[in-house]
Amino acid sequence: MEYEQSLEDYLETILILRQSSNEVHQVEVARRLGVSQPAVNKAIRKLKEAGYVRTEGMHIFLTESGNKRAAETYDKHCNIRDLLMRIGVDEAAAERDACAIEHVIGSETYAAICAYIESHPKD
Ligand SMILES: [Zn+2]
Numbered sequence: 001m002e003y004e005q006s007l008e009d010y011l012e013t014i015l016i017l018r019q020s021s022n023e024v025h026q027v028e029v030a031r032r033l034g035v036s037q038p039a040v041n042k043a044i045r046k047l048k049e050a051g052y053v054r055t056e057g058m059h060i061f062l063t064e065s066g067n068k069r070a071a072e073t074y075d076k077h078c079n080i081r082d083l084l085m086r087i088g089v090d091e092a093a094a095e096r097d098a099c100a101i102e103h104v105i106g107s108e109t110y111a112a113i114c115a116y117i118e119s120h121p122k123d
Pocket residue numbers: 012073074077098099100102
């Protein structure tokens with residue numbers, strides 16, 4: 001479980017970094033996640049084995065399945081964060097907690113959150 005959790009964090013981080021630049025460097029991933037370079041290397045190796053990323057030198061690219069998994073995780077992150085902020089959680093705490101909840105939330109609960117957000121548009 002913890003293994004999957006951290007891999008999703010990596011995928012999500014690569015996806016977010018890619019939004020600001022096409023090339024995602026391993027050092028940026030380490031900096032953003034606050035982890036060591038060896039930790040990044042290890043995670044990247046696992047992500048490669050799982051077929052989620054490929055690398056060119058120090059640059060990381062999401063494969064099609066990696067992109068899909070990353071996008072699913074990031075969607076969850078955004079919806080959970082939105083819900084938390086709507087119930088009064090401040091943005092920093094909502095970001096942090098969404099990033100933890102996104103990996104463990106069950107599909108029923110997540111579906112209920114999505115339905116709630118959809119039926120209660122922000123004004
Ligand atoms: Zn997250």
